[in-house]
Amino acid sequence: xxxxAELLKEHHLKATPQxxxxxxxLEEYGHINIEDLxxxxxxxxxxxxxxxxxxxxxxxxxxxxxxEVKIPKTKSVFELIKxxxxxxxxxxxxxxxxxxxxxxxxxxxxxxxxxxRIKESFxxxxxTCPECR
Amino acid sequence: xxxxAELLKEHHLKATPQxxxxxxxLEEYGHINIEDLxxxxxxxxxxxxxxxxxxxxxxxxxxxxxxEVKIPKTKSVFELIKxxxxxxxxxxxxxxxxxxxxxxxxxxxxxxxxxxRIKESFxxxxxTCPECR
DNA sequence: GGCACAAAAGAAAATTATTTTCTTTTAAGC
DNA sequence: GCTTAAAAGAAAATAATTTTCTTTTGTGCC
Numbered sequence: 149x150x151x152x153a154e155l156l157k158e159h160h161l162k163a164t165p166q167x168x169x170x171x172x173x174l175e176e177y178g179h180i181n182i183e184d185l186x187x188x189x190x191x192x193x194x195x196x197x198x199x200x201x202x203x204x205x206x207x208x209x210x211x212x213x214x215x216e217v218k219i220p221k222t223k224s225v226f227e228l229i230k231x232x233x234x235x236x237x238x239x240x241x242x243x244x245x246x247x248x249x250x251x252x253x254x255x256x257x258x259x260x261x262x263x264x265r266i267k268e269s270f271x272x273x274x275x276t277c278p279e280c281r
Numbered sequence: 282x283x284x285x286a287e288l289l290k291e292h293h294l295k296a297t298p299q300x301x302x303x304x305x306x307l308e309e310y311g312h313i314n315i316e317d318l319x320x321x322x323x324x325x326x327x328x329x330x331x332x333x334x335x336x337x338x339x340x341x342x343x344x345x346x347x348x349e350v351k352i353p354k355t356k357s358v359f360e361l362i363k364x365x366x367x368x369x370x371x372x373x374x375x376x377x378x379x380x381x382x383x384x385x386x387x388x389x390x391x392x393x394x395x396x397x398r399i400k401e402s403f404x405x406x407x408x409t410c411p412e413c414r
Numbered sequence: 415g416g417c418a419c420a421a422a423a424g425a426a427a428a429t430t431a432t433t434t435t436c437t438t439t440t441a442a443g444c
Numbered sequence: 445g446c447t448t449a450a451a452a453g454a455a456a457a458t459a460a461t462t463t464t465c466t467t468t469t470g471t472g473c474c
Contacts, residue, residue, distance in 0.1 A: 162441055164451060182431085197453045202432060204451090218351035220403050234387070236395050245397075249390050254367070257382050258406055262369050266408035270353050273391055275399035295470055297422060315460090330424045335461060337422090 159211040166193060167204055171228070174214060179225035179235075179244045219244070219272055234271035240280035292344040299326060300337055304361070307347060312358035312368075312377045352377070352405055367404035373413035 152171045153163035161167060166189070173180055173188055180188075182201060189196045205226060208214040217225050219237055225244060233246040251269055259266050285304045286296035294300060299322070306313055306321055313321075315334060322329045338359060341347040351357050352370055358377060366379040384402055392399050 162450060164441070166452070193452095195453065197455095198431090199433075199454080200452055206433090216353065218353055218357075220349065220351055220401070234391060236391065236397050236399075238397070239400070245395060247391050247395050249387065249394055251387055254382065254384055254387050254404065255406065258367060258369065258380050259408075261382050262378060262380050263411040264369050264371070264406070264408045265414065266369075266406045267372070268353070268407040270403075270405040270407070271387065272403040273388065273397070273399045274401040274403070275392075275397045278396040281398065295421060297470070299423070326423095328424065330426095331460090332425080332462075333423055339462090340422095 155213070159208070159213045161207060161211060161213070166196060166200055167208075169193070170201070170204055170208070171213075174226065174228050178246065179217065179227050181223040181225045183223070185226075217244075217272075218270075220274065232269065234269075234273065236277070237272060237274045238277035238280055239274050240276050243277055245277070288346070292341070292346045294340060294344060294346070299329060299333055300341075302326070303334070303337055303341070304346075307359065307361050311379065312350065312360050314356040314358045316356070318359075350377075350405070351403075353407065365402065367402075367406065369410070370405060370407045371410035371413055372407050373409050376410055378410075 150168075152168050152175070155171060156163045156167055169189060169192060170185065173185060177184075182198075182205070185205075186196075186198055186201050189201065205214070208226075209216065212229060214226050215229050217227055217235060219225065219235070221239075222237065222242070231248065232251065233248045234251060236245045236247055237243070238245075251271055254271075255266050255269055258264070283301075285301050285308070288304060289296045289300055302322060302325060303318065306318060310317075315331075315338070318338075319329070319331055319334050322334065338347070341359075342349065345362060347359050348362050349357050349359055350368060352368070355370070355375070364381065365384065366381045367384060369378045369380055370376070384404060387404075388399050388402055391397070
């Protein structure tokens, strides 16, 4: 059995063709929004329902397989959960890239200044990518 | 004329009572979502329309007076634009606090690693506040 | 202070996004 | 292969946001 199916099973989700496709797309594209997910799915599953997309995305979030990335001024995208990273968004071409830079410093200082115990960090930086300059 | 009206004028927005109230609330609460904005407005303007809230919020965003803060797992809030800061969200009580900690280090390093020219940073940290521990 | 007018408010309808319900289909264990 | 709980799909329902249109009002100007 291929790995994507395994991944779903580990998260207590039945490995349906639609789900396998969703996860494959997340692996392929890294970040994808509902609209693109749906139109890509339609190519392979002409009768797929948007409800199926939403239901699956929500289940995958609940099971801890993926997370929503809310981006200022843009539609949310979804991504597989992996090691901590930050998001670079190009305001020109819309591309989103992960940067695995140590965010420990900000977190540490914010924790000290605020007295909060920080569990998760969501960092999105906007600017222009090298190709758009 | 009071300062809030001045602020609106500077942003080329007519100083209507409804707008003055919205800005006052943003000043008072710091962060507020559409729902709370609406229910607070209703107390003073019983016939205010949700469309008025949305239209004004959008105009204020366009004019650069406020910005939307998209928070993972929660409704967006709006805030007056001021000096750069990050957001601390308590996952227990939902409180949102601004922390004016230098985020320059991450930005600098992300810029170096990614080759992007960064213009804006959106940093949200989730955890538990001192009162909830 | 009163007038003129563009802009804003409010009401209702329209659109878009998301969720729910219900029936049919299917993956997974035996 | 058979059973069954879970998932897919279709359609309706709900929620969120925007648009349209008419009435009202803030602002500049006299």
